[in-house]
Amino acid sequence: MNRSTYLSFEQVGMSFRRGARVTEVLRDVDLKIGEGEFVSIIGHSGCGKSTLLNIVGGLLKSTTGEVFLEGRVVDEPGPDRAIVFQNHSLLPWLTVYGNVRIAVDKVFRRTKSAAARHDWVMHKLELVQMAQHRDKRPHEISGGMKQRVGIARALAMQPKVLLMDEPFGALDALTRAHLQDSVMDIHARLGNTVMMITHDVDEAVLLSDRIVMMTNGPSATIGEVLTVGLPRPRRRLELATDVEYTRCRAAVIEFLYARHKMPARAA
């Protein structure tokens, strides 16, 4: 892993104040992510991993420390850090096409003609295999298809970093596997920098270059970072018996369930 720092977290901490009580969710998070790298953040519920993603996304402001993207401080939301939300967050009154188009129209208003924006939207929809459903509304398509559109919308912003907040958490196992393959394929083709929140060990090992393991909250921080030394392209079937895959999987499970097992109260 010899890449220059692209996205970096420096001493990021986050506290929420409710009345007189202050809850520290994150403390001293230091992480550097290289361009084109696929990094997963894994941890038990309540470890602040979504908070971390929202800080990068600019939806939350960290209490201490800063996040830098290409050397510039992140302090507000923006299309350079597109988010794939867990619950897809499609606008129900717009079609599949319209949901992607609204983002493209805003982001490329000055830099692309209307015809070019249309082609751009269609290209992203084709990338996630949703072009033939362009005129359907969100309530007419399945959960997996909605998430495909959510991915297309995020990719259409041509983000520097693609942020995915448990993108497949609400999907059934087969659909999830399908979408994971799609994401691997897209990552291989476009070379995006991706930061993904997950609580699925297999998903993290399959997709990531590095896996960031979070300790339990409150005051959660990075416990360990595991480099997944698996060559790409990765094939789900071949990995089942791969030694490196099994080692990574065991390492993450060991971290999550032996050394940082979920506190009893939250289980």
Next chain:
Amino acid sequence: MPSAVKAVKPPVDSDAPPAPAAVLALPLKRPPLAERLALIISEAARRAVPPVVMLAVLIALWELLCSQAGSRLPPPSKVLADTWDFIVDPFYDNGGIDKGAFWHIANSLGRVAIGFALAAVAGIALGVLVGQSTWAMRGLDPIFQVLRTIPPLAWLPLSLAGFRDAQPSAIFVIFITSIWPVIINTSVGVRNIPQDYRNVAAVIRLSWYEFFWKITLPATVPYIFTGLRIGVGLSWLAIVAAEMLIGGVGIGFFIWDAWNSSRISDIIVALVYIGLVGFLLDRLIAALGHVISHGTSAS
């Protein structure tokens, strides 16, 4: 017990990737035309028969009760006989207020249209304001909650004093009656815009103006139309009462005039018309909401 936790989480990696299955296109079998037609007719009959039967039963009961000697209200047969000319010729115009049913209803609807349109525009604008600004909500909501309980007719003397003319006073009564549900429902809709939509808007950096047109309004449409439906019903209730007091051409004063001339049958026919028009107004707003919200608003 880490080992137990491990045990309940079987490895997913043994899952084979879903192989692309061959898709066989089955020819869609459409039933023959006659069969589909029969299906539609039987479905329509299933829906139409119960209300028709109930209506017949109720009319028969009414006929029975009012046919006895000394009955104060006319039976349906007498109503029909008395008002037949009025029913079959709704367009006659003998000058003054001696006009056909169409003109009375059209006049009332005209007043409702103006008053309700003003209430819709002002109500949506105020509702958005109250929904978006906590300060405006705290300041205005208690005032609205008190004002909305004032009965429509209680406003009439005040508006007559202000406008010194019957027509704008009636329109004002419609306006003030129907605006409250529009304001309240719109503001609830604005306050209930899901955080998800706000996050999406933040990521693509919609301006305040774009957020209003592309998120706030479409997300609030189902709520707005709920308010509009209640509002149009209330304004139809209010216009009949207001017209009884202000006089002139209109279905409300028609009823009052009929009572003063002891034309009880005319009153009954007018009531039926008012009910039907009110029902149609409600369906109209509901259908409009259904179309505008792309089916997300219940009709």
